[in-house]
Amino acid sequence: MTCNEVPKVIDAYLDGELSVAATLQAHEHFAACENCRRILESEAALHGLLVQASRAEPLPTGLRSNVLGRLLPTVGRARSRPARRLIVRFGIVSGFVGLAVASWLVTERLLPPPMTPLAAELASKHLLYGEGHGGALELVTSEPGKMGSWFQGRLGFPVSLPSVAKRPERLVGGRISSVADAPAAYALYDRSGQSISLFVTRRVPFARRGWIERHVDGAELYFASLRGVALIWWEEKPADRLYAAASAGDEDALVEFALLCVKEGQSRHADAALPARLVARSLAAPGLRRRRPYRSGAS
Amino acid sequence: MSPRQEASRDRVQRFEADVLSHLGDLYRTALRLTGNAAEAEDLTQDTCLRAFERLDQLRSPAAARVWVFTILRSIFLRRVERQTRSFEVEIIDSPLLEASEVLQDTYEALRPIQETPLSEVREALGRLPLAFREPLVLAHVGGFSYKEISEILAIPLGTVMSRLFRARRLLRSELREPSRRTGISP
Numbered sequence: 364m365t366c367n368e369v370p371k372v373i374d375a376y377l378d379g380e381l382s383v384a385a386t387l388q389a390h391e392h393f394a395a396c397e398n399c400r401r402i403l404e405s406e407a408a409l410h411g412l413l414v415q416a417s418r419a420e421p422l423p424t425g426l427r428s429n430v431l432g433r434l435l436p437t438v439g440r441a442r443s444r445p446a447r448r449l450i451v452r453f454g455i456v457s458g459f460v461g462l463a464v465a466s467w468l469v470t471e472r473l474l475p476p477p478m479t480p481l482a483a484e485l486a487s488k489h490l491l492y493g494e495g496h497g498g499a500l501e502l503v504t505s506e507p508g509k510m511g512s513w514f515q516g517r518l519g520f521p522v523s524l525p526s527v528a529k530r531p532e533r534l535v536g537g538r539i540s541s542v543a544d545a546p547a548a549y550a551l552y553d554r555s556g557q558s559i560s561l562f563v564t565r566r567v568p569f570a571r572r573g574w575i576e577r578h579v580d581g582a583e584l585y586f587a588s589l590r591g592v593a594l595i596w597w598e599e600k601p602a603d604r605l606y607a608a609a610s611a612g613d614e615d616a617l618v619e620f621a622l623l624c625v626k627e628g629q630s631r632h633a634d635a636a637l638p639a640r641l642v643a644r645s646l647a648a649p650g651l652r653r654r655r656p657y658r659s660g661a662s
Numbered sequence: 663m664s665p666r667q668e669a670s671r672d673r674v675q676r677f678e679a680d681v682l683s684h685l686g687d688l689y690r691t692a693l694r695l696t697g698n699a700a701e702a703e704d705l706t707q708d709t710c711l712r713a714f715e716r717l718d719q720l721r722s723p724a725a726a727r728v729w730v731f732t733i734l735r736s737i738f739l740r741r742v743e744r745q746t747r748s749f750e751v752e753i754i755d756s757p758l759l760e761a762s763e764v765l766q767d768t769y770e771a772l773r774p775i776q777e778t779p780l781s782e783v784r785e786a787l788g789r790l791p792l793a794f795r796e797p798l799v800l801a802h803v804g805g806f807s808y809k810e811i812s813e814i815l816a817i818p819l820g821t822v823m824s825r826l827f828r829a830r831r832l833l834r835s836e837l838r839e840p841s842r843r844t845g846i847s848p
Contacts, residue, residue, distance in 0.1 A: 418802075
């Protein structure tokens with residue numbers, strides 16, 4: 364792909380309408396061409412603004428019940444004689460529906476707009492690297508230590524990957540990538556056939572608008588979702604690292620994976636900060652012991 | 663419960679599952695098309711009523727989303743046609759932006775655009791000619807694919823792509839130069 368072709372495909376790239384082969388070609392070009400990458404970011408920002416501007420508006424109160432209310436005479440006409448009992452039941456159903464709409468509205472109002480350039484970038488890269496089941500990887504290995512050393516050799520900074528020996532996730536491999544124009548390690552995990560992408564980079568400045576901040580099990584996580592891809596990022600401040608995880612599968616599993624990474628990062632820094640004789644005791648510290656596994660609201 | 667009552671109940675349940683589940687997106691689409699909350703609410707209600715009356719025409723729940731948005735668009739267009747004497751759809755595929763202008767439109771505007779208040783984006787969207795606004799709203803509010811937009815608007819896939827492309831370029835110009843108006847707005 365050449366720079367002249369970029370304006371023709373950039374919308375389709377961001378709209379997810381390019382074929383896999385064309386997406387890969389475009390991605391390769393964006394990775395190599397700084398000018399086009401900036402155009403891509405600018406376009407992604409415009410797409411993000413459009414989504415936010417269009418979706419952030421609440422529904423008028425009572426719209427759903429008004430719609431159902433207008434249907435009642437139609438139901439009566441269609442079915443000849445309106446049965447009183449049916450109307451009463453309909454009213455009860457409408458009441459419940461109204462309540463459901465009200466709670467949905469509250470949720471909608473609280474939710475910030477869904478898309479940011481970082482979300483677009485992470486989601487695209489997850490789809491490119493993660494859903495190809497390893498085809499885009501530069502090193503295939505299931506050993507986190509080996510993967511970490513490989514990253515350090517190429518990126519120039521240490522990358523700690525979580526230990527998944529006793530976990531349902533399996534490390535598939537990794538490659539060098541970028542996040543917000545900064546070099547990043549990309550590791551691919553598999554959990555029961557679902558791909559989980561993990562990006563690790565030095566902390567970089569980026570717009571946080573559009574991400575939902577949640578405190579889960581003591582960890583500060585930022586959530587977004589784009590084109591069916593759930594995204595989470597968090598910071599490991601003592602190590603000056605930004606982590607981001609993405610998956611098109613179960614969001615609870617992704618949160619669990621993120622918490623595993625957070626917890627292991629905290630353990631590493633707790634160990635590093637304490638004299639050796641206190642390390643064993645630090646692992647049994649009350650703050651760590653109190654941690655519970657993540658439970659979703661639905662479970 | 664009599665068979666007739668049972669049929670009524672099933673119909674309402676089907677309507678709730680296939681149509682009312684899209685109520686939020688229907689309303690937001692109506693709002694961006696009409697630019698007016700009261701009109702949008704009215705348009706949404708009329709769309710739902712029409713969908714309920716024609717529910718038997720819906721063959722598969724998977725097709726419900728495109729189907730009900732097509733109804734919304736059809737009712738909206740009829741209203742626009744009633745309100746405006748000359749409905750100048752034909753100008754929309756003329757080259758409003760030349761290729762050179764498109765290529766000039768690069769990343770230098772990134773920061774200003776990122777910081778644009780959402781109210782300004784909505785206003786700029788409202789100023790776009792209808793034929794550009796429609797695919798943009800369907801893509802960003804409804805999350806429809808190009809193929810689905812082409813079905814809803816009854817235009818070829820290539821036209822969807824070119825209108826989306828031009829719409830975004832026009833919108834960018836509007837956001838950069840709010841004083842510059844892009845043209846007709848029904």
